[in-house]
Every structure is written in structure tokens, then in C-alpha cells.
Amino acid sequence: MLTKTLTVALVGNPNAGKSTLFNALSGLRQRVGNYPGVTVEMKKGQFTAGGLTVDLIDLPGTYSLAARSPDEMVAVDLLLGRRPEEPRPDVVLSIVDATNLDRHLYLTSQLLDLGEPVVVAVNMIDAAEAQGVKIDCTALSAKLGVPVIPIQANKGIGIEALTQAMLAAAEEAKAPVGPAFPEAFEKEVTSLQTELGADVPGFLTRRLLLDVGGYVEAWQVEHHGQDLKQKLAEARQRLADAGHSVPGVEARARFAWVRAAVAVGVTRPAVRPVAFTDKLDKVLTHRVWGTLVFLVVMFLMFQSIFLWAKPLMDGIDGVREDIAKGIEGNMASGPLRALLVDGVVKGVGSVLIFLPQIMILFGFIAFLEDCGYMARAAFLMDRLMSRCGLSGKSFIPLLSSVACAVPGIMATRVIENRRDRLATIVVAPLMSCSARLPVYVLLIGAFLKEGYSSWVPGLVLFALYMIGFVVAPLVALVLKRTLLKGATPVFVMELPAYRRPKIFAVLRRMLEAGWAFTLRAGTFIFAAMILVWALLYFPHRDANGESYPNRIEKAEEAAKSNEDKLKELKAKPDATDDEKAELEKLEEAAGQADHLNGEWKRSSYLGRTGLYLEPVFRPLGWDWKIGMAALASFPAREVIVGTLGLIYDVGDVDTKAIGNDDADEEAKEKAAGLAKAVKDDWSKDPIRSKYGVAVAMSVMVFFALCCQCASTLAVIRRETKSWAWPAFTFVYMTVLAYLGAMVTFQFGSMIIDAMG
Amino acid sequence: MPALSELIVGQQAEVLAVTGEPALVQRLYEFGLLEGETVEFLGRAPLGDPIEIRLGNTRLTLRKAEAAGISVRIV
Numbered sequence: 101m102l103t104k105t106l107t108v109a110l111v112g113n114p115n116a117g118k119s120t121l122f123n124a125l126s127g128l129r130q131r132v133g134n135y136p137g138v139t140v141e142m143k144k145g146q147f148t149a150g151g152l153t154v155d156l157i158d159l160p161g162t163y164s165l166a167a168r169s170p171d172e173m174v175a176v177d178l179l180l181g182r183r184p185e186e187p188r189p190d191v192v193l194s195i196v197d198a199t200n201l202d203r204h205l206y207l208t209s210q211l212l213d214l215g216e217p218v219v220v221a222v223n224m225i226d227a228a229e230a231q232g233v234k235i236d237c238t239a240l241s242a243k244l245g246v247p248v249i250p251i252q253a254n255k256g257i258g259i260e261a262l263t264q265a266m267l268a269a270a271e272e273a274k275a276p277v278g279p280a281f282p283e284a285f286e287k288e289v290t291s292l293q294t295e296l297g298a299d300v301p302g303f304l305t306r307r308l309l310l311d312v313g314g315y316v317e318a319w320q321v322e323h324h325g326q327d328l329k330q331k332l333a334e335a336r337q338r339l340a341d342a343g344h345s346v347p348g349v350e351a352r353a354r355f356a357w358v359r360a361a362v363a364v365g366v367t368r369p370a371v372r373p374v375a376f377t378d379k380l381d382k383v384l385t386h387r388v389w390g391t392l393v394f395l396v397v398m399f400l401m402f403q404s405i406f407l408w409a410k411p412l413m414d415g416i417d418g419v420r421e422d423i424a425k426g427i428e429g430n431m432a433s434g435p436l437r438a439l440l441v442d443g444v445v446k447g448v449g450s451v452l453i454f455l456p457q458i459m460i461l462f463g464f465i466a467f468l469e470d471c472g473y474m475a476r477a478a479f480l481m482d483r484l485m486s487r488c489g490l491s492g493k494s495f496i497p498l499l500s501s502v503a504c505a506v507p508g509i510m511a512t513r514v515i516e517n518r519r520d521r522l523a524t525i526v527v528a529p530l531m532s533c534s535a536r537l538p539v540y541v542l543l544i545g546a547f548l549k550e551g552y553s554s555w556v557p558g559l560v561l562f563a564l565y566m567i568g569f570v571v572a573p574l575v576a577l578v579l580k581r582t583l584l585k586g587a588t589p590v591f592v593m594e595l596p597a598y599r600r601p602k603i604f605a606v607l608r609r610m611l612e613a614g615w616a617f618t619l620r621a622g623t624f625i626f627a628a629m630i631l632v633w634a635l636l637y638f639p640h641r642d643a644n645g646e647s648y649p650n651r652i653e654k655a656e657e658a659a660k661s662n663e664d665k666l667k668e669l670k671a672k673p674d675a676t677d678d679e680k681a682e683l684e685k686l687e688e689a690a691g692q693a694d695h696l697n698g699e700w701k702r703s704s705y706l707g708r709t710g711l712y713l714e715p716v717f718r719p720l721g722w723d724w725k726i727g728m729a730a731l732a733s734f735p736a737r738e739v740i741v742g743t744l745g746l747i748y749d750v751g752d753v754d755t756k757a758i759g760n761d762d763a764d765e766e767a768k769e770k771a772a773g774l775a776k777a778v779k780d781d782w783s784k785d786p787i788r789s790k791y792g793v794a795v796a797m798s799v800m801v802f803f804a805l806c807c808q809c810a811s812t813l814a815v816i817r818r819e820t821k822s823w824a825w826p827a828f829t830f831v832y833m834t835v836l837a838y839l840g841a842m843v844t845f846q847f848g849s850m851i852i853d854a855m856g
Numbered sequence: 857m858p859a860l861s862e863l864i865v866g867q868q869a870e871v872l873a874v875t876g877e878p879a880l881v882q883r884l885y886e887f888g889l890l891e892g893e894t895v896e897f898l899g900r901a902p903l904g905d906p907i908e909i910r911l912g913n914t915r916l917t918l919r920k921a922e923a924a925g926i927s928v929r930i931v
Binding site (some may be wrong): 164206312313350352377386390391482486588593595 | 874877878879880881882883884885886887888890891898899900901902903904905906908912913914915916917918919922
């Protein structure tokens with residue numbers, strides 16, 4: 101049987117219930133469509149009806165087809181069949197909110213000008229009835245000249261009738277007629293069309309004339325030169341003189357047409373009833389109560405990404421460790437086992453570890469958006485954020501980044517303005533995320549605890565967190581004045597009516613966010629992990645050609661066989677000199693494996709690079725070992741703890757044990773051992789022994805500002821669809837980190853010198 | 857002629873003229889904020905900016921700087 105495919109584009113205002121209708125129509129058969137050159141994603145779904153396969157494209161929510169950015173233009177081009185990826189839609193499905201019919205039908209009236217059949221779905225008909233609004237869809241349909249179907253997308257009511265109407269409209273394939281514009285306007289369009297030629301569709305010619313400074317104008321002026329700009333200005337002036345100035349002429353023509361139809365099809369109560377939203381907004385946007393509620397909501401969200409995610413993350417880590425142990429127990433040692441355990445399993449683990457935070461944050465965001473609170477949050481925070489050139493919509497992404505930049509950057513999708521969104525993405529990694537904490541705790545514990553007042557460690561930690569909160573807005577401000585310069589974006593925003601969120605929709609958003617991250621960002625994170633593993637593993641033979649892993653294994657076995665003897669000697673209070681000598685020997689043997697491991701890592705490719713780059717690290721007060729550990733932490737900042745453990749001969753140190761009182765004794769001992777080893781190693785060296793505190797501060801400032809986080813870079817790449825932005829972020833943050841660390845060390849060592 | 861940004865909470869006003877950046881004016885028109893419409897001033901954000909207004913059944917928020925270009929007549 102030959103099945104025909106029908107293409108349907110779903111268009112509507114934000115908050116019209118577009119996603120709900122999309123899900124109701126296409127069920128689980130969905131995928132994400134990507135369009136080159138733009139950051140928007142459009143979902144595509146498929147269903148069958150009346151023997152036809154229907155491809156449904158969900159266009160981004162919009163108030164109008166007046167495109168002002170490449171992203172908005174994609175939607176218009178798609179509707180006009182001007183995108184190579186998609187056929188011209190057979191039917192345009194226009195979803196409108198029954199409680200806000202006039203405003204939503206404005207967009208519908210623009211859709212009528214596309215020349216394709218349009219079907220109108222009036223959503224939330226129950227909510228309108230509750231407000232006393234009666235909608236006669238038959239009368240409305242007669243006035244608008246297109247089918248009008250009442251639906252309740254969230255309950256699946258009216259979906260069947262809607263599908264039938266779409267099929268019938270596609271069959272009939274009749275172009276609807278939109279509102280009439282003044283004759284003077286039509287005359288200008290005709291003469292402009294002659295100028296542009298037949299290649300430009302009439303729809304876009306009208307937009308060219310109407311949208312002052314819009315996308316079509318920029319595009320056509322680039323094509324036809326400044327001459328066209330002059331002609332446009334003249335045409336607009338003639339219209340203004342005739343009392344039809346743009347863009348008012350469009351709004352008046354369309355709203356007059358919409359209101360004429362609504363006057364016939366809709367009966368409203370004489371007095372507008374006080375709605376639930378009115379009452380709730382009195383509290384939620386109130387100076388005191390609104391702020392209080394906002395703070396509580398933000399605190400809850402923040403705590404949940406931190407605390408609720410933690411057991412899940414520990415669970416993932418536990419499974420990863422179990423798998424690694426399983427492999428180690430069942431495979432002979434060698435490069436392949438090391439690749440599997442330290443490369444593959446660790447790599448996969450380090451991707452999956454983000455999922456709890458991402459999904460919890462997206463659960464919150466979906467919930468807040470669905471219930472209508474998101475716009476209020478932006479309203480409350482706008483003044484604060486506008487000081488650094490952003491808008492209130494940047495607040496939640498930046499706040500989330502304090503837990504982790506990866507979900508924070510994904511959360512920037514709520515920002516429609518491209519420049520604002522990019523600025524937010526680029527500064528989000530500066531916010532002090534939780535991965536920096538182990539580095540801070542380790543070094544503060546080693547250098548700023550003993551011999552200092554008890555408030556010093558806390559103060560230093562606070563200062564390190566503040567670096568991000570101060571630097572991020574400054575960088576955003578600079579970016580918005582230079583690289584991302586442009587007209588202040590229009591802030592005007594709708595505060596939608598409050599609604600009860602649908603649990604299913606929230607769960608769906610959580611899963612989608614998790615999937616998107618795992619598939620697109622995960623591969624890069626994985627690759628970065630493997631690369632750094634290989635640079636630390638090879639060459640894996642010593643000067644005599646013996647394999648380090650083998651030597652380490654032998655040393656471990658030797659140490660193990662002497663464990664009892666060592667314990668016995670240690671416990672002996674009155675040991676003879678011979679026994680003391682033996683004890684010393686045994687203790688050395690016990691440390692042999694860690695020592696060999698350190699020697700191996702120091703001679704690895706990464707170790708050699710660190711040695712080679714030592715002059716670069718000198719102004720920061722670092723030796724090559726610190727530099728090498730910093731390099732090795734490229735996949736993730738906290739990796740520096742493990743790397744330091746290896747190169748300072750302490751062996752494997754569990755990052756989670758740093759500053760964690762609940763860790764098991766052995767892990768805690770190792771962590772304490774690392775702090776001591778760092779201190780001991782530095783004390784052997786003239787610079788680091790004298791300026792230890794300055795060096796520790798320099799390392800911490802570096803980690804506060806740097807972007808040693810492959811996951812962040814991967815997710816920036818995913819969200820901006822370009823390598824340029826992650827590259828830019830990495831470079832500017834590394835430069836900032838280097839300069840910050842240098843200033844810290846130079847200044848710190850000056851103070852130490854002055855104090856004698 | 858006062859600007860929309862100068863109203864006090866609870867006041868209703870008729871829009872007389874909408875001026876500003878073309879993109880802003882167009883967006884306001886798209887929301888139905890046309891000359892001759894009546895709006896109600898609902899309040900300000902805790903930090904004094906932006907403001908919240910009601911237009912028909914729609915609640916809008918806009919920055920004071922944006923509202924400054926909308927001249928109104930208090931009714």
C-alpha cells in the first residue's frame with residue numbers, strides 16, 4: 101500500500117499549550133530536528149490518521165512572524181517551504197488560547213497570509229468557560245474563513261476532530277484569505293515586489309516593508325545594496341504621511357479583523373471576573389512576600405541539585421567502582437585492562453554522574469515554566485541582572501551553575517535573546533561550582549589551618565566563592581559591550597496565567613534533558629577522559645624496559661605478604677636495633693608501589709609536558725608537578741586531587757574523602773596523607789617552602805577562574821552548535837586564571853617578604 | 857501627558873502614543889498594546905523595575921525605560 105505523507109507545522113504563542121498538543125498528537129514518536137546555522141531545535145513527531153502518515157513539526161513559540169534573528173527566520177522559512185531539510189507544510193496548525201483569543205489570533209492572521217491551508221485549534225476551552233467566556237467555534241470559523249476546533253490538549257479532548265479537520269484541509273488545499281491592508285500599503289508592496297523580483301515570496305516582501313530593522317530587511321539590503329534601504333525609507337515615509345505608518349498599520353489591520361470575528365463568535369461577561377491568577381500574583385510579585393517566596397523556591401531548587409542529587413551521584417559512582425573492581429578481578433593487568441578501568445569505565449562514569457543534577461534541575465525548570473512561575477522569577481530578578489547587561493531570565497541558569505555549570509548552561513534555553521543567552525553561557529563556568537571544593541579544601545587544609553585563627557579557613561573559602569560571583573557579572577558586562585554588542589533586547593514579556601503543571605510533561609522534559617546531554621555532550625567528555633588517561637599511562641615502561649604496572653603489582657604483593665610482620669614490629673614497644681632497621685625497610689617496601697606509581701606518572705607524556713612547560717608555571721609560583729596536575733585536570737577540576745596523589749607518591753586518593761567526615765578511615769587517612777605530602781614536598785624547595793601559602797592561594801585562584809572541565813566545554817559546544825564558543829570560553833578563562841594566579845602569587849610573596 | 861512608567865498601582869490609563877525602538881514598538885503592538893487601548897498598572901518589581909501591567913486578559917511586564925515611551929491619559 102502506498103502511503104502519502106502529510107507535513108503539518110504547529111505554530112502558536114508561548115503558553116498556548118503547544119507542547120501539550122504536540123505530545124497529544126504524536127505520542128512517543130518524536131525526535132529533535134536540527135537546523136544548521138541556528139541554535140533552535142524543533143521537535144518532530146509522527147502519527148497516522150486516515151491512512152496517511154503525518155509529519156508534525158513543532159515550531160518554537162512565537163508572538164509573530166516578524167523575524168528579527170536568524171533563529172526566528174528559520175521558522176518563517178520553514179513555513180514558506182524555503183528550508184532544504186523540510187517540505188513546504190501541507191497544513192499549518194495554529195493553536196490559540198481560549199482565554200486570550202484576541203491576542204493569539206493575531207498570529208493566526210499572519211499565518212493566513214502564507215498561502216497554505218490553516219486549521220485553528222482553540223485550546224483551554226474549559227478555562228475560558230470557567231471565566232464565563234463562551235466561544236461559538238462555528239461562527240468564529242465562518243468569520244475567519246478557516247476551520248476552528250475547540251480542544252483541551254491536556255485532557256486529549258477534541259484531538260480526533262482536530263485530526264479530521266487537518267486531513268480535510270489538506271485534501272481541499274485552499275489558500276485562506278487574511279485581513280485586508282490599506283490600499284496605499286498594497287501599492288507599496290507591488291512596487292517593492294517588482295524591485296525584488298519573483299524570487300522573493302510576497303509574504304517576505306510585506307515583512308520587508310513592515311519590519312523596520314528586521315531580519316528580512318538586513319538580508320535583502322545585503323543582497324540589493326544600500327539603494328534598497330533608501331527606497332524602503334521613502335516607501336515607509338509615504339505610508340506614514342498617508343496615516344498608515346509601519347508597524348502600526350499591520351497591528352491595526354489585524355486586530356480590527358480579529359476583533360470583528362471575535363465580536364461575532366465570542367460572548368464575554370460584562371464585568372471581567374477576578375481570576376485566580378490575579379489573586380496569586382498579588383502575593384507572588386509582592387515586594388516583600390514575592391521576594392520571600394522567590395528566595396524559598398530558589399533555595400529549594402539549589403538544595404535539591406546539591407543534596408538530592410548527591411545520593412544518586414554516589415550510587416552511580418559506586419556502580420562504576422564495582423564494575424572497575426570486577427574487571428580488575430577478572431583480567432590480567434596490562435594496557436587493555438587499564439584502558440577499560442581507568443579510561444572507559446571512568447569515562448562513562450564521569451558522563452553519567454551529571455545526570456542526576458541535570459534531570460533534577462530540568463524537573464524544576466519544567467515545573468516552574470509549566471505553572472507560570474518562571475516569568476515571575478525573571479520579573480523579580482530583572483533589575484539585578486540588567487546591571488550586568490543581562491535580563492532576569494539569566495538568573496536561574498547562573499544560580500544553577502553554582503552547583504554545576506553543565507545543567508546551568510543547558511538551562512540557558514529559557515533565554516530567547518541570542519546575545520543574552522551566549523553571554524550567560526560564557527560566564528556560567530565562572531560561578532564557583534561544587535567541583536572546585538575538593539581543591540579548595542585540600543589546599544586550605546594543608547596550608548591555612550595550622551597556625552591560623554579558626555576563622556581563616558572559612559574566610560578564604562568564602563573569598564574564593566566570591567571570585568566567581570564578582571568576576572562573572574563583570575565579564576558579562578564586558579562581553580555585552582564588545583563581542584556581543586547590540587541593541588538592548590526587548591524585554592517586554594507576558595506573565596502567563598498560573599496553571600497546574602502536568603507531571604507527565606515535567607518527567608518528559610527531565611528525560612529529554614538527560615538524553616540530550618548523554619548523547620551529544622557525553623561523547624566529547626568520554627574522548628577527553630580517554631585522551632588524558634593515555635597521556636598519563638604512556639609510556640608505561642621504565643628505562644630498563646620493564647612495565648610499570650607489573651612492577652607496581654609486584655611491589656604491592658611484596659608489601660601485602662609483609663603486612664603482618666610490619667604490624668607486629670610496629671606494635672612492639674621495646675624493639676631491638678635490628679628490629680628497628682627491619683621495620684624501616686618494611687615501611688619503605690610498603691610505600692614502594694606508590695613511589696613507583698609516582699615515578700611512572702612523572703615520566704609519562706603528560707609529566708614530560710609539565711616539565712617542559714615549567715617556565716610557564718614559574719610566575720605563578722608553581723613547580724612542574726603542580727603544573728602537570730593542573731594539565732591533567734582538563735577533564736574535570738577535581739581530578740587534580742587524584743593526580744596530585746599519584747605524583748606525590750601517595751597513591752590513589754579518593755576525591756570524595758577530601759573534607760568529608762563520613763568517608764571511611766582508610767580513605768580519610770589517604771586524604772590527610774596527601775595534604776601532608778604536598779606540604780612536605782613543598783618544604784623541600786626554596787620557593788614553595790617560604791611562600792607555601794602564596795602558592796596554595798595561587799593554585800586555588802587558578803582553579804576558581806579556569807575552565808578545566810571538559811564537560812562544560814562539551815555542553816557549550818552542544819548548546820551553541822559551534823566549536824568557536826567553547827574555544828573562546830576555554831581561552832578567556834585560562835588567560836584570566838593565569839593572570840589571577842600570577843597576581844595572587846606575586847602579591848602574596850611580596851607580603852610574605854615584607855613580613856620577613 | 858504622563859508616561860506609563862509614572863502611573864501608580866491600581867491606576868487605569870488609555871494609551872495615547874507608543875514610541876521607542878522599532879523592535880520594541882512592534883512587539884508592543886503585537887501584544888495588542890495599541891493607541892486607544894486601556895491598561896491597568898499592577899505594580900513594580902521589588903527593586904523598582906520592571907513594571908507589571910494588565911491589558912485585557914494579558915499581564916505584561918516591561919522595563920521602566922520601555923514604558924517611558926508610552927504616553928497615556930489616566931482614566
